[in-house]
Amino acid sequence: MVLTDHNDLMRDVAVLVRTLDKRAEVDVEGALEELVANLLAHMPLAQHAGVTLTTSDGDVQTLGATDAHPAVLDDIQRRLREGPCLSAAWNHHLVRLDDVSCEQRWPAFCREVAATTPIRSILAFELFTGPGSTGALNFYAETPDAFDDDAVELGLTLATHAALAWHMVRRDEQFRSALASRDVIGQAKGMLMERFGIDALRAFELLKRLSQNLNTPLADVAQQVVVGRRGAVVPPL
Numbered sequence: 115m116v117l118t119d120h121n122d123l124m125r126d127v128a129v130l131v132r133t134l135d136k137r138a139e140v141d142v143e144g145a146l147e148e149l150v151a152n153l154l155a156h157m158p159l160a161q162h163a164g165v166t167l168t169t170s171d172g173d174v175q176t177l178g179a180t181d182a183h184p185a186v187l188d189d190i191q192r193r194l195r196e197g198p199c200l201s202a203a204w205n206h207h208l209v210r211l212d213d214v215s216c217e218q219r220w221p222a223f224c225r226e227v228a229a230t231t232p233i234r235s236i237l238a239f240e241l242f243t244g245p246g247s248t249g250a251l252n253f254y255a256e257t258p259d260a261f262d263d264d265a266v267e268l269g270l271t272l273a274t275h276a277a278l279a280w281h282m283v284r285r286d287e288q289f290r291s292a293l294a295s296r297d298v299i300g301q302a303k304g305m306l307m308e309r310f311g312i313d314a315l316r317a318f319e320l321l322k323r324l325s326q327n328l329n330t331p332l333a334d335v336a337q338q339v340v341v342g343r344r345g346a347v348v349p350p351l
Contacts, residue, residue: 146178160253202238203250213258239273302336
């Protein structure tokens with residue numbers, strides 16, 4: 115099996131991360147799909163790839179995919195509550211399924227995949243974990259026994275780089291959200307200072323008290339105050 119050069123992989127992922135970092139706004143879903151397509155290009159014999167998100171309450175979603183097949187397989191796993199991507203996400207760091215026609219670990223899943231899709235072998239890696247959720251990076255091939263030990267080793271490297279890039283994109287999204295929240299809180303403070311003739315500290319304390327009374331996040335309360343200036347109903351202060 116001919117494997118991608120490790121240095122080429124490092125360079126390509128680094129270029130992608132730098133490209134995402136330079137964008138004024140990062141579309142997380144689009145960035146993940148771009149990342150998955152980049153990783154698929156480095157995995158010989160795989161025709162499809164995707165990222166599966168699972169939650170502790172049984173929900174299964176496709177966060178990013180190169181085409182429709184990963185979403186179809188995720189839907190099968192969601193309905194049947196079994197499958198290699200779920201096992202990789204929750205129970206193992208990696209799972210290799212060599213042939214859906216003779217696999218015994220997920221019989222219902224394999225029967226439906228064999229009957230309704232061209233997918234015959236799967237390689238899945240735990241990608242990230244969070245409060246109540248976890249994700250897996252999955253490669254799919256339309257031939258049995260497509261992934262050997264070299265492919266597993268390569269996949270571990272790909273999954274590591276994917277996790278780093280994904281966390282960077284998520285961190286960027288959270289940072290931009292925090293900046294936006296800070297801006298709207300500042301606007302709301304200024305409006306309260308003007309309206310009630312109070313200083314910045316008292317205006318902020320007023321927002322905090324209102325947040326507690328309404329059991330609403332501070333940024334949401336600030337947004338209500340700002341929107342209220344434009345004609346919406348302002349919460350009682």
